[in-house]
Amino acid sequence: MPHPLRSLAFATSLIVLGVLTTTPSRAQSLVPDLEQQVRSKAAQIEDKLIAWRRDIHQHPELGEQETRTAGLVAEHLSKLGLDVKTGVARTGVVAVLKGAKPGPVVALRADMDALPVKEPEGLPFASKAKGKYLGRDVDVMHACGHDAHTAILMAVAEVLAGMKDELPGTVKFIFQPAEEGPSLYAAGSDKIWGAKAMIREGVLQDPKPDAVFGLHVTSGLPSGRIGYRAGAANASADELRIKVTGKQGHAGYPWRAVDPVTTASQIVLGLQTVVSRRTDLMKSPTVVSVSTINGGSRFNIVPETVEMSGTIRTYDAGVRGQVHNDIRQISENIAESANAKAEVEVIELYDPLVNHDKVTARMAPVLERAADGDVVVTERSGASEDFSFFLNEVPGLFFNLGIVPKDQDPSKAAPNHSPNFLVDDKALVVGVRALAAVTVNYLAAAKMD
Ligand SMILES: [Zn+2]
Numbered sequence: 001m002p003h004p005l006r007s008l009a010f011a012t013s014l015i016v017l018g019v020l021t022t023t024p025s026r027a028q029s030l031v032p033d034l035e036q037q038v039r040s041k042a043a044q045i046e047d048k049l050i051a052w053r054r055d056i057h058q059h060p061e062l063g064e065q066e067t068r069t070a071g072l073v074a075e076h077l078s079k080l081g082l083d084v085k086t087g088v089a090r091t092g093v094v095a096v097l098k099g100a101k102p103g104p105v106v107a108l109r110a111d112m113d114a115l116p117v118k119e120p121e122g123l124p125f126a127s128k129a130k131g132k133y134l135g136r137d138v139d140v141m142h143a144c145g146h147d148a149h150t151a152i153l154m155a156v157a158e159v160l161a162g163m164k165d166e167l168p169g170t171v172k173f174i175f176q177p178a179e180e181g182p183s184l185y186a187a188g189s190d191k192i193w194g195a196k197a198m199i200r201e202g203v204l205q206d207p208k209p210d211a212v213f214g215l216h217v218t219s220g221l222p223s224g225r226i227g228y229r230a231g232a233a234n235a236s237a238d239e240l241r242i243k244v245t246g247k248q249g250h251a252g253y254p255w256r257a258v259d260p261v262t263t264a265s266q267i268v269l270g271l272q273t274v275v276s277r278r279t280d281l282m283k284s285p286t287v288v289s290v291s292t293i294n295g296g297s298r299f300n301i302v303p304e305t306v307e308m309s310g311t312i313r314t315y316d317a318g319v320r321g322q323v324h325n326d327i328r329q330i331s332e333n334i335a336e337s338a339n340a341k342a343e344v345e346v347i348e349l350y351d352p353l354v355n356h357d358k359v360t361a362r363m364a365p366v367l368e369r370a371a372d373g374d375v376v377v378t379e380r381s382g383a384s385e386d387f388s389f390f391l392n393e394v395p396g397l398f399f400n401l402g403i404v405p406k407d408q409d410p411s412k413a414a415p416n417h418s419p420n421f422l423v424d425d426k427a428l429v430v431g432v433r434a435l436a437a438v439t440v441n442y443l444a445a446a447k448m449d
């Protein structure tokens with residue numbers, strides 16, 4: 001039985017929720033004229049938008065090797081009369097559009113990199129591209145839809161540049177390399193890449209954005225549907241490495257050796273209690289996975305070492321730090337109890353992506369209008385996204401755009417990163433409308449504060 005006061009609170013919260021959900025969510029636009037212009041200009045360049053997307057799809061490039069893509073982007077932005085900077089974080093492009101009227105600064109970001117995935121034949125614009133990934137020859141494909149993001153942001157730049165005289169503020173376009181990680185060196189080396197590298201090179205300065213927006217296409221939603229979520233939306237991702245060192249010996253005389261195999265096994269089981277017994281799951285769903293375990297050379301030798309690797313996912317910075325400490329403590333103490341040694345290394349790759357509550361609430365009706373009412377509040381995503389680093393610095397919102405053709409079931413669609421991942425071109429114009437509409441609304445709303 002719930003506590004009566006609690007059930008009262010629960011009932012009250014239901015009433016509040018009820019009020020919220022019955023409030024007309026497609027509220028009036030603050031800038032109906034500008035939003036209408038966005039809609040008609042986006043429709044006018046839809047054919048060009050699709051052609052760009054297909055061209056970029058056919059010529060995918062890996063992280064920090066996006067020279068052709070960056071060239072296309074820079075040429076387009078220069079033609080629009082924007083102030084363009086290239087070579088940011090190696091292959092990134094940044095451009096600034098100054099509206100004729102004074103106002104705040106909005107940054108919009110698209111990522112440009114592809115993945116080491118082989119695309120099957122079929123599409124007339126299917127990729128046959130090859131590339132170098134960590135020194136290996138690989139096939140390359142836009143299997144995460146960053147081709148769509150790049151083309152959408154090119155179109156948004158054209159739409160907003162065409163409204164320059166009426167724009168109350170400044171828009172910064174950020175075309176980012178290496179969201180999926182670098183391809184020329186291993187993640188976890190001393191180098192940084194992608195969003196982090198751009199921030200280090202001052203992309204969020206001069207002018208400093210007041211808000212940042214971006215989108216990701218997803219196989220989880222039907223074509224043209226927009227999904228969003230306030231607060232933590234994407235998980236942090238850390239790489240876990242554990243090296244267990246024992247003492248090599250004859251497996252017929254295990255008492256003369258220190259066995260890292262049994263110790264590593266105990267550590268794997270011990271780590272299962274990090275989430276189940278120690279983590280505050282009210283604060284953050286959490287995952288600790290040991291995914292590889294390697295050691296030994298022969299059936300009758302106790303090896304010297306066993307090496308393991310895995311991944312850690314959380315949605316909260318505090319929980320993340322606690323999980324790292326717990327993993328260290330459990331691993332080191334289990335090893336010590338076996339007279340072995342465990343060395344734990346955690347490589348922090350991506351922070352949790354946390355959408356700004358106030359910005360999300362303000363922009364939800366804008367997204368709803370841009371998608372003609374086809375919006376949904378999504379679950380958290382277990383995937384990570386380095387847009388999180390921009391959101392650590394500047395309030396903003398990162399939302400999803402469905403790309404699964406309407407006659408197909410998203411639950412059966414090939415996911416992002418699959419060779420069969422497929423973008424329905426009809427969704428692209430919705431992405432353009434959404435990003436451009438969010439921008440003009442933010443600029444106008446901030447002015448009214
Ligand atoms: Zn991806």
Ligand SMILES: [Zn+2]
Pocket residue numbers: 144145146179216
């Ligand atoms: Zn992606």
